[in-house]
Amino acid sequence: MNVLLIGVDRSGAYFVMDTLRHFEIRVEWASSGARVLDGLGAYDLILLDLGMPDSVDVCREIRARGEVPVVILADGRSESDVVAGLEIGADDYVDKPVRPRELVARMRAVMRRYRLAGVPAVQECGAVVIDRRSRRVAVAGEPVALTTKEFDLLALLATDLGAVVGRRRIMDAVWDPRWSGPTKTVDVHVSALRRKLGDTVRFEAVRGVGYRLEQVNRDRRAALSSP
Known part of the structure; x- marks a missing residue:
């Protein structure tokens, strides 16, 4: 699985990246969404930090450009941001501080839903x-x-x-x-x-x-x- 992590401060990004690599998930980090929106097709899933100032706009733009699944990372302090992210197309969210096994489990669940989309029951x-x-x-x-x-x-x-x-x-x-x-x-x-x-x-x-x-x-x- 190729994952792009957008936002998160440097130390937080390194923690998430180390966590995912421990589960043998390939991950890259971008401090902002503006630099990577044109290359989203290279990734299987996007992790987007809601703490980034323009995170909701970035989520909206990601969804407008294709069907890459998005999981948002929320600090639990702003329910309205979580609701806004889900309403404009995010597939799931995980509270920070991140619990490694929960994060990976939610990512896998989202990927299963995408892989089964269009596959008959x-x-x-x-x-x-x-x-x-x-x-x-x-x-x-x-x-x-x-x-x-x-x-x-x-x-x-x-x-x-x-x-x-x-x-x-x-x-x-x-x-x-x-x-x-x-x-x-x-x-x-x-x-x-x-x-x-x-x-x-x-x-x-x-x-x-x-x-x-x-x-x-x-x-x-x-x-x-x-x-």
């Missing part, structure tokens, strides 16, 4: 049906029992069929940014999904990067199963 991938509301999966109408992590992994890869999802993003979204165990667990869960879903979908490992999920049509499945 019930998605068909060939013979596989993924119901995100009930967290159920069926193949050719027959329910398939998945563990929590297996479902989360399948749902993540299915959000953009054919696109490669990196291991780091998989670990952040399905496990935890501070996961200290082996990333081999991703391979183990993919293998389990392959066994349970058979040849109805294709999990392709992209060496050194991650995995992509592809739909397999009926004709291709027949060809693969023929002697």
